[in-house]
């Protein structure tokens with residue numbers, strides 16, 4: 547009997563959190579989309595939790611560690627960086643090892659603002675950047691704990707890579 551070889555697949559997971567900034571001039575950027583919230587997130591780059599969690603998932607799936615290993619947050623060249631660029635560079639790094647992204651799934655956990663109206667645009671922005679379908683959804687922390695008090699926003703991501 548012929549034994550079939552399992553497909554060459556790798557799964558990765560990512561997590562990111564940034565605190566809400568007291569600097570009211572900072573925009574809230576999620577998946578490269580500016581969301582009107584009246585507040586932004588604190589961070590060295592644009593603090594885009596969606597891009598950071600997803601890049602972590604993609605790099606992790608390929609065994610390349612996490613985003614911070616490649617784009618350290620004390621590197622002045624990443625100050626105010628557009629995280630879509632970091633995400634796109636992460637995709638290039640795994641592609642150099644022969645890996646392609648099949649799909650990814652991202653959950654944002656945010657008490658504020660209401661993100662349901664932005665999810666299509668965020669999903670589309672990230673999907674175009676990575677060249678694969680990415681579903682972005684949102685969960686409310688139900689007023690529980692620091693996230694429920696709107697002290698920060700979290701994103702979780704899973705990514706599946708394939709190599710022929």
Ligand SMILES: [Zn+2]
Nearest residue numbers: 562594595598
């Ligand atoms: Zn981050």
